[in-house]
Amino acid sequence: MEFVIKISQFLLSLSLLIVLHELGHFIPAKLFKTRVEKFYLFFDIKFSLFKKKIGETVYGIGWLPLGGYVKIAGMIDESMDTEQMAQEPQPWEFRSKPAWQRLIIMLGGVTVNFLLAIFIYIGMSYFYGDTFLPNENIKDGLAIENTVAIKAGLLTGDKILAVDGDKIETFSEISEKVLFGKEILIERNGSQSTVTMPEDFLAQLLDSKEKGLIDLREPFIIVKVPDTSYNKSSGIKKGDIISGINDFETKYADEVKLGLEKFKGQEVTVNVIRNGSKIKLPLKISDEGKLGLVYASGSTPATLEALGYYKYDVKDYGFFESFPVGLNKAKDKLISYWDQLGAIFSPSTGAYKGVGGFKAIYDIFPSFWSWQVFWRITAFLSIMLAVLNLLPIPALDGGHVVFLLYEMVSGRKPGDKFMEYAQMVGFFLLIALVLFANGNDIYKAIFG
Known part of the structure; x- marks a missing residue:
């Protein structure tokens, strides 16, 4: 289907x-x-x-x-x-x-x-307006798990402020600008610095075959407790959000992973948020730093906003307002695609490796119907x-x-x-x- x-x-x-x-x-x-x-x-x-x-x-x-x-x-x-x-x-x-x-x-x-x-x-x-996350509302920085991006100098928790001198206004524009950018202005631990991206950054990404580049930091939400899990009898339930392991606070999933590595092979007390209430549960962490549970990433804007992680802006446009907005969107996409084409025809970037045909176009359509x-x-x-x-x-x-x-x-x-x-x-x-x-x-x- x-x-x-x-x-x-x-x-x-x-x-x-x-x-x-x-x-x-x-x-x-x-x-x-x-x-x-x-x-x-x-x-x-x-x-x-x-x-x-x-x-x-x-x-x-x-x-x-x-x-x-x-x-x-x-x-x-x-x-x-x-x-x-x-x-x-x-x-x-x-x-x-x-x-x-x-x-x-x-x-x-x-x-x-x-x-x-x-x-x-x-x-x-x-008809749809715009739902977007202002860059200034990303208080604790971004999630950087791509090894190529980490090697280039970006780390989880970094706030990306500008690319090649252009100020970042919304989260949605970050990945594309970083992908083709040269100088990335970041804020890390309260200090600003510039990360110079390698010329063949895009080629390295393509060769690595890793998916994703820059994401939002999200909560560690339990979506399933398998029958075979060694933590099945602990009281953990679907929908629970892990917010701490022993005395180690874990607001985000990446922090939970650090905590699991820190306490691997131990029995710990886990702080869990359930339906707005905080409870404590005893859990076992395997020698490999696993909980034996299934957790979710890719939360929807509505979920993240309801949990208090991010504040999204929603903007509706009247009939005449939509004309300049639509024109600007078309102009931005045209400039963006022209930049991509320029990278493809520059052998040093290695972008030509990412050129795709009809299969690549087919793949960008979702497996669900959305007009x-x-x-x-x-x-x-x-x-x-x-x-x-x-x-x-x-x-x-x-x-x-x-x-x-x-x-x-x-x-x-x-x-x-x-x-x-x-x-x-x-x-x-x-x-x-x-x-x-x-x-x-x-x-x-x-x-x-």
């Missing part, structure tokens, strides 16, 4: 993005009286799952879900229709239109993707699709835009033969990128 939910979200998001992107090319083409021969969701190599001709355009669904396309008459694209290009240009063809019209047609897809992301962020701001999560992921994917399509690779929209700008500036149109060769080179580059990204997915699945 989880697979069905994940694959449904993946295909719905992908289909929506592809159809709207191609519609961004289709509409201006039609407005400029340019013939569109095919409009396809997914690729129809050899055969189609569905197709129907309406007017001069064949609309269809292919069987290979790797994208989609519109075939515009008189344009050198992935169809490589050299036979059509060998004939005399016709007034309804792309190549017969003025350069400015061709430029608008080519930019239509990415424009729609950017507008879609902005529209989604505005809508989410209006809020779905729209958030779709908005980010829309920005990602727009940026990638603007790369100056001939097979992508960005490659066509480069040639059109050259034509508009120089007054000289690149020859059809040159465009054919450029398209072929771009196509092979694109295939290489797709193979690399999806090859990374396969490698991680086998050896990860």
Whole structure:
């Protein structure tokens, strides 16, 4: 069932993005009286799952879900229709239109993707508002359990104040900024200092295969007392929060782990919070520093706030208020993704190791259905699709835009033969990128 939910979200998001992107090319083409021969969701190599001709355009669904396309008459694209290009240009063809019209047609897809992301962020701001944890409300610092982050100089209890001079306002922005940051301003034991991150920090993280980077410090909440537990008869119950071991106070789970290590192999008195009351229970700690109990991390904001650990802020936006908020969110995500792309194309960072294909995109969707999560992921994917399509690779929209700008500036149109060769080179580059990204997915699945 989880697979069905994940694959449904993946295909719905992908289909929506592809159809709207191609519609961004289709509409201006039609407005400029340019013939569109095919409009396809997914690729129809050899055969189609569905197709129907309406007017001069064949609309269809292919069987290979790797994208989609519109075939515009008189344009050198992935169809490589050299036979059509060998004939005399016709007034309804792309190549017969003025350069400015061709430029608008080519930019239509990415424009729609950017507008879609902005529209989604505005809508989410209006319907859901924002629930966030101000950085100033994290009084006792953060949980740092990732060995690579610890090796870089970050420790549990650190408060991260700024990254590369940018002040941290909320908890949600910390991990991403640290991931690509160089200078981390921290507060530790009341004193401020700067941690310089290694240039290949991201590569080290990927090689370590550890999950998680920076988390909130959370309470040690018992979620299960197994029948086989040597502490089953101690009186410990599901929902109990361990707040101390002997005279050692343990507000957070990381402190409980330190206490277990300190008193391993002993019988101890554990302070427990149960339904708001404090009680003491006798427990045994194994020689390995274990309690034989199952505890929880990943508490919800509501749980953490109810327990008095953190104070979250909730902000609702009116209809008109949501517009600037949504625009700012789209801008921040665009800048963030651009930084990520820059890291990927910088070999010294090792970020290229984290490049993923369709499996990586599938994995970011949750195993439960949430429209809020779905729209958030779709908005980010829309920005990602727009940026990638603007790369100056001939097979992508960005490659066509480069040639059109050259034509508009120089007054000289690149020859059809040159465009054919450029398209072929771009196509092979694109295939290489797709193979690399999806090859990374396969490698991680086998050896990860």
